[in-house]
Amino acid sequence: MRSITTFDLQYAHRFYGFKGEAQYLHGHTGVLTIEVEDTVNEGVNMVFPCNEIQKTAWAVLKNFDHALILREDDPLLPAVLDVYEKQGIRNGHPQNTMKGAAFKTELCTAYPDCRLVVTKETMTVEGMIKIVYDLLKDKLNIAKITFTSGVNAGSMEFETRKQIDRCPLCGIALDENGRCPKCGYKK
Numbered sequence: 001m002r003s004i005t006t007f008d009l010q011y012a013h014r015f016y017g018f019k020g021e022a023q024y025l026h027g028h029t030g031v032l033t034i035e036v037e038d039t040v041n042e043g044v045n046m047v048f049p050c051n052e053i054q055k056t057a058w059a060v061l062k063n064f065d066h067a068l069i070l071r072e073d074d075p076l077l078p079a080v081l082d083v084y085e086k087q088g089i090r091n092g093h094p095q096n097t098m099k100g101a102a103f104k105t106e107l108c109t110a111y112p113d114c115r116l117v118v119t120k121e122t123m124t125v126e127g128m129i130k131i132v133y134d135l136l137k138d139k140l141n142i143a144k145i146t147f148t149s150g151v152n153a154g155s156m157e158f159e160t161r162k163q164i165d166r167c168p169l170c171g172i173a174l175d176e177n178g179r180c181p182k183c184g185y186k187k
């Protein structure tokens, strides 16, 4: 069975070098759907609480919200950073509070202080699915990711590992010591 959670992500990007309108900077509200698969946890009669999927995923995904997403070789990148620098907002601003933890993976690097994500590949819906899976695969039993942005939509199914021990009282993942971080239940 699956527990399914959906997020809205508002972002700006462009397809650098693409022969079409998308080579110009523009924005979207993207809709990301994450499907988590496992057995039904008998204690709570859920696969996984959706608010906990939200919490786990949003900790990293909020770096993509109200962010600029550019490919690492895009000449807009140094140009934008130069403007942010001159404006004094490159390294953060008191009103930039909705920040996730900075991260760096094979596919992308997040700079929460200036709401920028730099990607290795063009940030298409397919590219975003790869990025999200890579960021969350060790935390959630992801069976499918769907991403819709404007008229573009993509989805990919993944093999689930089915080895996440869950609390029979809260349904959330137990830590490495078999303890529930929420209620203290010990396996």
Ligand SMILES: [Zn+2]
Residues within 6 Å of the ligand: 013, 014, 022, 026, 027, 028, 150
């Ligand atoms: Zn676009």
Ligand SMILES: [Zn+2]
Residues within 6 Å of the ligand: 167, 168, 169, 170, 171, 172, 180, 181, 182, 183, 184, 185
């Ligand atoms: Zn618990």
